Amino acid sequence: MEKKIFIGAAWPYVNGDLHIGHLAGYLIPCDIFSRFSRLCGYETLMVSGTDCHGTPITLEADKKGVKPQDIVNEYTPKIHYLIKLYDISFDIFTATLTENHHKITQEFFLRLLKNGYIIKQKTLQYYSPLENKFLPDRYVEGKCSFCGAEGQRADQCEKCGRVLEPGQLINPLSNLTKKPVILKETDHYFLDYSKLQDKIERYVRENKHWKYWVYEETISWLKEGLKPRPITRDLDWGVKIPDQEIPETLRLEGSENKRFYVWFDAVIGYFSASVEWANKNNRDWREFWQNENCYHYYFMGKDNLIFHTIFWPGQIIGQEMNLNLPYFPCVNQFLFLEGQKFSKSRGIIIDSIEIGEKYGIDEVRFYISSILPENKDSDFKWKEFEQKINGELVDNLGNFIQRVLIFYRDKLDNRLLNKEIDNEIKNKIENTYFKVRKKLERCEMISSLKMIFELIKEGNKYLEKNEPWKKEKKDSEKIIFNSLLVIVNLSYLLNPFLPHFSKNLRKMINLEEINYQIGKDQFKINFEEIEKIKIADYQPLFRKIKL
C-alpha cells in the first residue's frame, strides 16, 4: 500500500495580525515538509485553519467593545492573505467556526462520554452577580493573598510568580465592570486522563524517534501522572454542548451558558478539516485517518507541545475508532527579535505581510529557514537578514546560476555537444539528495538547507578549478553541462524552501514547473531535463537588499 502523509499545522488564533514568529514556528516548517513529501511522491494532505474560539478572542472583543464574531471577521482575511502570499501549500485552510467542525467536536465528545472517559465535577469559579455570569480567570483581578500585590489576574500573580487558585485573590473585581465578583460553584465536564494514562504512555514510549527534548518533556508529564482536565467552561463563545444527545442524568447544570474549552475543540480541527476536505473533494477521510501507511506530522510552537503529545493523542485514543496518532510532532522553540520577545504592546514585532511584501517572499523564507528555532530559541537579526540574503542567496546562489547560464547562452549558443558526466559532480549531487532526504524526514530543515548551499559552493569551486573561459569549446561544454546538472537539480532540492525561486528559474531555462505527481519520486538526481535548457531572456533571480 502506498505511503501517505498527513500534516497538521497549528491553528492561529484570529485575535491579531501574524508576526514572523508564526512563520518560523509552524507555517514555513510545515510548508517545507509538505513540498518535500510531495516531491517524494507521497500523497500528502496538509490542513489547518483559524482558531476562532477561546478567551483570547473574547478578550480582544471586549477590549474593543465589539462582538467576538467581529474580531474573527476582522483578522481572518489577513491570515488568508498571508498564507497565499507565502504560498503555504495547504490542501485546506478552514476555521473552527464551521458547522462541520462544531458537529464533529460534539461527536468526539459524545464518543468520549459513551466510552466512559468523561466525568462531571463541580468547581469554584468567579461569578459576577451584576452581569449574571461566570467570568474566566483572565477577566478577574485583585490583590494577591501571598505577597499583597494589587491588580493581579486570577490565575497567577506576576509579582511573586505564584499560581493562584480560585479564592486566593483578595477583593476580586471584574476587570470589565470593576465591580466585585464572588465565588460560586459550577458544574463542568472533565476528560479523565487518568483513565487514558497507560495507553498514552505506551504510545509515547513507542515513539523514541521524536526530538529528544520533546520526548523528555512528554515523559516528565507522564511521570507526574495525568489528571482529569476540564473540557468545558462558562463562556458564551465556542462549540455548544450537545444536550439533546446526552442522557439526562449526565447533563450539566446551566449547560446553555457553557461551551467546550478551546484546547478541546481546536485540536479536533485536524480531523474535522480532513473530513471537510474529503467531502469537498469527493474523497474518504479514512484514507488518511484509518490507514497504517499514513504518517501524521504536526507543526507547532513549544507552548503547544503537550497538547499534541498527550492531550490530543488521548482524545484520539478515547474515540476507540483506531484513528492514526501523531507520528512526529515537529515542535519548534521560539523566535526572538534582536534578543527580545515579540510584544505588540512594546512594538517589538515584525509583521509577516509587511516584511514579505517589502523584501520578497523567498528572501524571507530563506532567512527564516536558516534560523528556525528547531531545538532552542533563536533570534531574528535585521543585520543578519541582510547579510544572509546578500551573501548567500545573491552572491552564492544567484551568481553561480548567472555565470553558468550566461556562459551557456553567450559563449555556447544554448547548445551542448559534449555531454560527458563528471562523476565527481554527479556524486556530489546524489550525495546531497541522500543526506537532505534523511534530514528532512526528521524535519531538520536548517541543516538540510546548509547542505544544499554546500553543493552550490562546490559548483562555484568546480568552475574555478576547471576555468571553462580558458578552455577549448569541447572542454568548456563538458564543464557547463555538469554545472547545468547542478542547476537543474537545485530547482528540485530548493523547491521545498524557495518555491518561487524554483518556479522562476525553471521558467527562465525553458523547463515546465515541477508537478507534484503522486507516486513518482522526484527527489533524486535528474539528467533528462538538461537537453531542454534554452535561455532567451535572462533576469537575475535575486537582487541585493538594503535595509
Added chain:
RNA sequence: CGCGGGGUGGUGGAGUAGGACCACGCGGGUCUCAUAAGCCCGAGACGCCGGUGCAAAUCCGGCCCCCGCAACCA
C-alpha cells in the same frame, strides 16, 4: 531548591573523554566567465567555581543565566 529543555569563536550549529570542526561575518591575497560576485589564506570560542581521570566541551557536585509548562504569544 516546582517540573522540563538549553548555555561551544562576532552569529548560528557539529562534537559525550585523547588533534576543538563547519557555515556566515571579519582581515589579507588572487582570478576575471559572473550580480564589486568567485576562489585561496588567516585571526577568533567550550557560562562560572570545584571534583574525578594520565587526559574533561564531554563524567560528578554546586552556582549563574535564557526559555517553556504559565501573561498581549507560536
